[in-house]
Amino acid sequence: MPVFKGSWPVTNWVHQSGPVWRAFNWTNNSQQVFVNGRLLQQLGWPNDYVSRQACACWNWLYIPYGYSCNDINPATMTIDVGNPSTNMPPWSFYYDAASTSLYMCLTNGFAPASALVEVSTEPGIFFDNTVSGWLYLKGLTFLHSSTLTVTYFGWPNVIVSYNGIIEDCEVSWGDGYGLFVRSNSRVSRCRVNHNGIIGVNSSAHTNILIEDSFVLSNNVRECHQNYARAVGLIPN
Numbered sequence: 001m002p003v004f005k006g007s008w009p010v011t012n013w014v015h016q017s018g019p020v021w022r023a024f025n026w027t028n029n030s031q032q033v034f035v036n037g038r039l040l041q042q043l044g045w046p047n048d049y050v051s052r053q054a055c056a057c058w059n060w061l062y063i064p065y066g067y068s069c070n071d072i073n074p075a076t077m078t079i080d081v082g083n084p085s086t087n088m089p090p091w092s093f094y095y096d097a098a099s100t101s102l103y104m105c106l107t108n109g110f111a112p113a114s115a116l117v118e119v120s121t122e123p124g125i126f127f128d129n130t131v132s133g134w135l136y137l138k139g140l141t142f143l144h145s146s147t148l149t150v151t152y153f154g155w156p157n158v159i160v161s162y163n164g165i166i167e168d169c170e171v172s173w174g175d176g177y178g179l180f181v182r183s184n185s186r187v188s189r190c191r192v193n194h195n196g197i198i199g200v201n202s203s204a205h206t207n208i209l210i211e212d213s214f215v216l217s218n219n220v221r222e223c224h225q226n227y228a229r230a231v232g233l234i235p236n
Contacts, residue, residue, distance in 0.1 A: 020105045026101060043085075044081050057072070061223055135164045145157050170190065177201050188212055191216075192218070
């Protein structure tokens with residue numbers, strides 16, 4: 001099965017200290033790092049907009065790892081996470097825009113040179129934005145993306161336009177949404193798993209069929225239930 005990835009292998013890691021490694025001159029606010037296929041825990045905020053939206057316990061998109069809505073400052077309605085690169089738990093990563101550095105914490109004795117390290121860089125993988133649509137996708141795998149780098153709330157890995165068909169495909173490990181479908185589309189025998197916020201989503205569209213598919217273990221970011229879902233079909 002052909003595999004399309006929105007990530008690149010990264011090999012220029014420099015040992016920082018202990019289990020922490022650093023990639024210099026990294027200018028992409030990457031949302032995902034995989035080590036031998038294992039997703040590392042992102043530290044800090046995915047983007048500046050989300051960091052300013054910790055409004056209340058009932059209305060937030062995303063709370064950084066290690067914090068809760070109880071940490072919201074009542075005066076500023078934000079959470080100060082400091083510099084997470086100074087105290088990283090094993091199997092985590094953090095992007096520091098000020099120093100254009102990507103930090104990765106593994107475990108003592110585990111070196112990146114002995115592993116496949118893939119870092120997401122692309123804002124989605126396959127988008128059909130045509131008005132007519134009628135595209136047919138079959139037997140393809142779409143993995144990894146970095147959409148919250150360029151959007152407030154994330155984009156899908158794959159967009160199927162009007163009258164489209166996607167079958168026998170996998171759409172997984174996107175940082176935002178997995179699959180977005182427009183009117184008169186069909187999703188058959190697909191796997192849409194382990195995406196950051198939403199599995200399958202559609203807004204202001206109708207006449208959509210999802211059949212014989214697995215939509216499992218999405219919302220790996222643990223976003224608020226107002227935003228996260230396995231399947232979201234929202235009429236206009």
